[in-house]
Amino acid sequence: MEEAKTNIFKDPDRIRVFLEKGGERGSAEKLARTLGVALTEDPKEAADADVLLRYAKNGLSFESEGQVLRGDFENLRHRLEKGRVDHELLVKAAKFKGEKEGLTAIDATAGLGEDSMLLAFAGFNVTLIERDPIIAALLKDTVRRGTRLRDLSEAAGRMTVVEGDSIEELPKLMDPPDVILLDPMFPAKKNTGLVKKKFQMIYLLERQSMDEADLLKAAILARPRKIVIKRPAAGPFLGDMKPGYSLSGKTIRYDCIVL
Numbered sequence: 001m002e003e004a005k006t007n008i009f010k011d012p013d014r015i016r017v018f019l020e021k022g023g024e025r026g027s028a029e030k031l032a033r034t035l036g037v038a039l040t041e042d043p044k045e046a047a048d049a050d051v052l053l054r055y056a057k058n059g060l061s062f063e064s065e066g067q068v069l070r071g072d073f074e075n076l077r078h079r080l081e082k083g084r085v086d087h088e089l090l091v092k093a094a095k096f097k098g099e100k101e102g103l104t105a106i107d108a109t110a111g112l113g114e115d116s117m118l119l120a121f122a123g124f125n126v127t128l129i130e131r132d133p134i135i136a137a138l139l140k141d142t143v144r145r146g147t148r149l150r151d152l153s154e155a156a157g158r159m160t161v162v163e164g165d166s167i168e169e170l171p172k173l174m175d176p177p178d179v180i181l182l183d184p185m186f187p188a189k190k191n192t193g194l195v196k197k198k199f200q201m202i203y204l205l206e207r208q209s210m211d212e213a214d215l216l217k218a219a220i221l222a223r224p225r226k227i228v229i230k231r232p233a234a235g236p237f238l239g240d241m242k243p244g245y246s247l248s249g250k251t252i253r254y255d256c257i258v259l
């Protein structure tokens with residue numbers, strides 16, 4: 001099995017965890033330890049690093065080549081407002097007719113948690129599993145900040161982050177969830193637009209998933225009622241498995257496997 005390490009670890013000397021005044025020391029120390037990189041509180045040393053994980057008063061950001069990546073649920077507000085979330089294709093794919101309360105979802109490829117927030121806002125209790133230690137740290141920070149946002153705190157309170165590989169974590173589940181969501185990285189595209197910057201940053205962190213078939217197998221063995229797989233609209237089926245049905249949007253398709 002692949003080791004849970006990011007691409008930038010080809011050269012760990014390029015990276016520093018920077019603890020600014022007001023940043024969370026405990027989280028910063030833990031991340032530096034997990035990554036095996038230096039923690040600094042010196043702004044000059046931080047400025048010399050190529051890749052910076054900055055713990056500041058307002059949370060964690062990942063910085064590289066002048067770009068900044070942070071998780072942000074506030075950007076999702078326009079999709080969450082009254083009644084709108086129920087029109088989200090993901091929510092339509094995940095829900096069950098006539099059932100609203102107490103549904104559970106595992107987001108087995110959580111990333112920065114945006115899809116999970118849509119599900120949590122729609123009422124699901126969501127467990128978010130993320131294997132990359134940097135993305136997991138950004139995710140925990142995002143959920144923590146989410147719990148302090150008046151309108152999103154209830155949904156963020158339904159989100160639990162687990163740092164680990166879903167192929168190992170899914171077999172440990174005590175109870176089968178209602179839904180498992182899978183969204184491994186799409187094949188990289190060459191994008192130049194500003195809008196795509198966030199994704200370029202994510203690509204710097206993420207490795208191409210080489211174990212999609214194992215992930216799907218682990219999801220099936222966890223016995224959810226339904227597996228929802230996010231794919232590019234014209235992309236191939238995950239692990240070549242034909243879904244029961246699909247919901248298609250302009251750019252995204254949700255393949256649903258009902259077990």
Ligand SMILES: C[S@@+](CC[C@H](N)C(=O)[O-])C[C@H]1O[C@@H](n2cnc3c(N)ncnc32)[C@H](O)[C@@H]1O
Pocket residue numbers: 108109110111112113114115116129130131132135164165166167183184185186206207209215
């Ligand atoms: C395309 S992103 C997911 C984006 C997410 N749906 C969102 O809304 O932000 C895929 C993420 O899944 C993670 N991932 C891939 N395979 C995984 C596995 N086996 N276990 C846990 N996380 C995994 C990657 O590290 C990456 O952060």
